[in-house]
Amino acid sequence: MYNPETIFAFIKQLFHKIGCNDEDASTVAGVLLAAELRGIESHGILRIPDYYNLWKSKRINTHPNIRVVHETPSTAVVDGDSALGMIAGKKAMQIAIDKSKAVGTGWVSVRNSNHFGIAGYYAMMALKNDMIGITMTNANPLVAPTFSVDRMLGTNPIAVAVPAGQQPPYVADFATTPIARGKLDLMHKKGLKAPLGYVQDAEGKPSDDPNILTQGGAILPLGGDREHGSHKGYCLGSIVDIFSAVFSGAGYGPWVPPSVAYLPVLQNDEVKGTGHFFGAMRIDAFRPADEFKAAMDKWILDFRNAKPAKGFEKVLIPGDPEREMEEIRKKEGIPMMPALVEKINQIAKELGIDEM
Amino acid sequence: MYNPETIFAFIKQLFHKIGCNDEDASTVAGVLLAAELRGIESHGILRIPDYYNLWKSKRINTHPNIRVVHETPSTAVVDGDSALGMIAGKKAMQIAIDKSKAVGTGWVSVRNSNHFGIAGYYAMMALKNDMIGITMTNANPLVAPTFSVDRMLGTNPIAVAVPAGQQPPYVADFATTPIARGKLDLMHKKGLKAPLGYVQDAEGKPSDDPNILTQGGAILPLGGDREHGSHKGYCLGSIVDIFSAVFSGAGYGPWVPPSVAYLPVLQNDEVKGTGHFFGAMRIDAFRPADEFKAAMDKWILDFRNAKPAKGFEKVLIPGDPEREMEEIRKKEGIPMMPALVEKINQIAKELGIDEM
Secondary structure, rough: OOOHHHHHHHHHHHHHHHHHHHHHHHHHHHHHHHHHHHHOHOOOHHHHHHHHHHHHOOOOOOOOOOOEEEEEEEEEEEEOOOOOOHHHHHHHOOOEHHHEEEEEHHEEEEEOOOOOOOOOHHHHOOHOOOOEEEEEEEEOOOOOOOOOOOOEEEEOEEEEEOOOOOOOOOOEOOOOOOOOOHHHHHHHHHHOOOOOOEEOOOOOOOEOOOOHHHHHHHEEOOOOOHHOOOHHHHHHHHHHHHHHHHHOOOOOOOHOOOOOOOOOOOOOOOOEEEEEEEEEEEEHHOOOOHHHHHHHHHHHHHOEEEEOOOOOOOOOOOOOHHHHHHHHHHOOOOOOOOOHHHHHHHHHHHHHOOOO | OOHHHHHHHHHHHHHHHHHOHHHHHHHHHHHHHHHHHOOOHHHOHHHHHHHHHHHHHHOOOOOOOOOEEEOOOOOOEEEEEOOOOHHHHHHHHHHHHHHHHHHHHEEEEEEEEEOOOOOOHHHHHHHHOEEEEEEEOOOOOOHHHHEEEEOOOOOEEEEEEOOOOOOOOOOEOOOOOOHHHHHHHHHOOOOOEEEEEEEOOOOOEOOOOOHHHOOOOEOOOOOOOOOHOOOHHHHHHHHHEEEEEEEEOOOOOOHHHOOOOOOOOOOOOOOOOOEEEEEEEEEOOOOHHHHHHHHHHHHHHHHHOOEEEOOOOOOOOOOOHHHHHHHHHHHEEEEOHHHHHHHHHHHHHOOOOOOO
């Protein structure tokens, strides 16, 4: 078990060493630590080797000039200047929050960014400002639209965080696909079959092979097949893509750059990098904040007290499992696979910094 | 086949007769006709008997005082004063559009409204203003959250309309469930089984009985079961509910009033009617409008030209099937089931107006 302070200090040191200033290195450490605490290890320390290799191949700029290139009182487009996504993302969400303070809501689309970790982190920044926070991002193309075999969309997540009063906040953070790539890899390693409805083969036929992505297959949109509403998952993933990339001029659909250095970036001079979308809505832009929070408490309690299905203990509010995990891990520490620690410490050695 | 002008005139006459002024009656006729033209008959003339019976039972007010009760430069809450949802909805969307003109985006939550027909109608109002339009609404509770047997959410649709340049616009309009209630009823009438993943029984077990809602069953969220991401569909449905009702003070979750007169309204003095949420975002609040439209054209063409799966002809852009249907029906007329025409003409007789 590793304690959160140790992890934060190690990550900060690492990103400082590759060029990030103090504030930016702290931002990266904060976002990755949040993923570890909330039990979303797929978006935590596991990603450091990818970020490091992208930096080594000069696809990540650790001295970015992140700037607003277009704006109105409630909107902005931000150019991330090839920054780490966490750095561009946190700055852009802060701009959305500031605009929301001024005119009720703020909406920021970002281009020329990179993988930004967990979407929920940025949405949750809104909570302490008594705002609803919204985050979207596009991602490497792995998902085929309904009726297609081409991988045109990423797992394009949506996060929405809603403040409450006495109750903990509502925090939804979900991919617009039934499954993430990381979980397919894990099934493959364990020799398991994938449930039908996760992936299709190169011809578009249902497949239970979790390794099918290496053979021209694709992840399916949320819904799985047309009969179960995959066209709705396709709508969701494409809305995320349009808000993140067509608003901003980022790489869209098949043009989102890979988040790993071993895959080449497709040439398209008209678009730039990965795209994100951030929103902040002041709750008192709709009704007095106390009144909203009291109503949200009632909403949460009504749903929490819904009758569980046979065999289940309780009905969850989005955000419950991650918050419960965070409470445990803050107390008991964060478990890490020895192989990952070894990999990370190899990078530390290369950089001449303290090992974790 | 009925021609669109005949249908419009008939609906307008009917709602005029029950008290709507000329403008409001035209609004109702326009929204219902749009559903018929776009092939979404479940939200067209079929609903007139329900609206009529709600009016007879004094749950719909045809002389509403629809007013803004709270606002900022980019937001408003509108009280629909028990209006027909189409009338409150169109006014609220126009407010969102006006706010977007002023500060880049506009966001309006509505309480004390009723069923408003197709969500896409309002989202599409944004298009001619070079804006992206967004619509959400909550609806009668029929959907059980993941792990629950209680019906806590409606099929809570989301619509997003995005303008393009040479290409027709992108128009997504979808329920956050795999299936609508109307289609289950149709399966039951035809003696068909429902595919697994649509509904569950009163204990929360998978069911293939399309009539299970009458025996304590529930519709499942998009995703179907937990393994296929139903918790993501639950997130989507609950976000729609929070934006539509917790922002505005409308009936939320189990407190959304029924859209049919034969079911009683549950008593809850703290909330009012059905809730909607509308958004409008000026495309030139993010980048020059021509640039956005050219980029959106490229997005659409890349997706339209994606390789179809074996056995499928082409990949669709959201909105394609409805637009194609509209072109056909504008030319050839609108088919209507004789039983429905008879039912509608019975109402015409009661009201002493011309039959259709």
